[in-house]
Amino acid sequence: MITFKVNKKKxxxxxxxxxxxxxxxxxxxxxxxxxxxxxKAFCGACSVHVNDTVVRSCSFPVKYAEGKNITxxxxxxxxxxxxxxxxxxxxxxxxxxxxxxxxxxMSTVKLLEHNPDPTDEDINKSITNxxxxxxxxxxxxxxxxAAKLKKS
Numbered sequence: 099m100i101t102f103k104v105n106k107k108k109x110x111x112x113x114x115x116x117x118x119x120x121x122x123x124x125x126x127x128x129x130x131x132x133x134x135x136x137x138k139a140f141c142g143a144c145s146v147h148v149n150d151t152v153v154r155s156c157s158f159p160v161k162y163a164e165g166k167n168i169t170x171x172x173x174x175x176x177x178x179x180x181x182x183x184x185x186x187x188x189x190x191x192x193x194x195x196x197x198x199x200x201x202x203x204m205s206t207v208k209l210l211e212h213n214p215d216p217t218d219e220d221i222n223k224s225i226t227n228x229x230x231x232x233x234x235x236x237x238x239x240x241x242x243x244a245a246k247l248k249k250s
Contacts, residue, residue, distance in 0.1 A: 102163040104129065105173030115161035119153070120144045122160045123170055131171035131200050135228070142227030145201035146170050152208045171200035174207055183207050186244035194231035202227045206241055215245050 101110040104127055111126050123129050123146070132155060135143030139154035146155045147169040148162075175181035180188075183206045193199045202225065209216060209224045216224065221241055229237070 100160055100164050102166045102168055104168045105170060106167075111160065113160055116159045118156050119146070119148075119158045119160050119163055119168070120155040122163075123155065123168070129170050129172050133197055133200060135198065135201070140228070141198065142201040142205060143198045145204040145227065147204060147208060150208075150211075152205050169204075171203060174203060181207065182247035183210065183240070183244040185247055186240040189243060190236050190240040192233055192236040192240045194229075194233050198227060198229050202229070202237060206237075206244065209241070210245055210248055214248060216241065 099110050099112060100115065101108065103109070104123065109127055111122055113122050113126055120132060120134060123132050132146055133143040134156060135141035137156050139157040142154060144154055144156040145152050147153070148158065148166050175184045183203050187193070187199065187203060205225050205227055209221070213220055213224070218238065221238055225237070225241070
């Protein structure tokens with residue numbers, strides 16, 4: 099039995115300890131917002147927070163989640179009170195197909211927690227997620243807007 103918190107709720111799972119956290123979150127816990135992209139920790143579609151770190155959950159065995167706090171896209175903001183990053187994503191109309199966006203949002207939330215006023219260079223170094231639709235210009239605009247929204 100592996101026990102951890104997901105979006106502040108305690109869960110215990112009986113999955114094989116080497117199962118990637120991504121599949122445990124999607125298939126066992128039932129949270130479908132975290133997406134499978136490449137399966138090699140390259141694209142970032144599967145990004146979640148493990149304690150205070152962005153983790154590519156497709157290559158993070160669930161055994162390492164034991165006792166940790168996991169946050170998925172479902173744990174960022176609420177329908178009644180969106181997170182500033184979610185507000186900025188909507189304002190700047192970032193998604194095209196939208197598939198990779200939960201990973202981008204998760205990475206951006208952590209970036210802004212650690213760097214509340216990132217430069218374009220900071221964004222380039224910190225946000226390494228991939229978007230097949232190429233919405234990078236809108237992503238950058240949304241990150242700058244989210245930084246402003248967080249301050250107000």
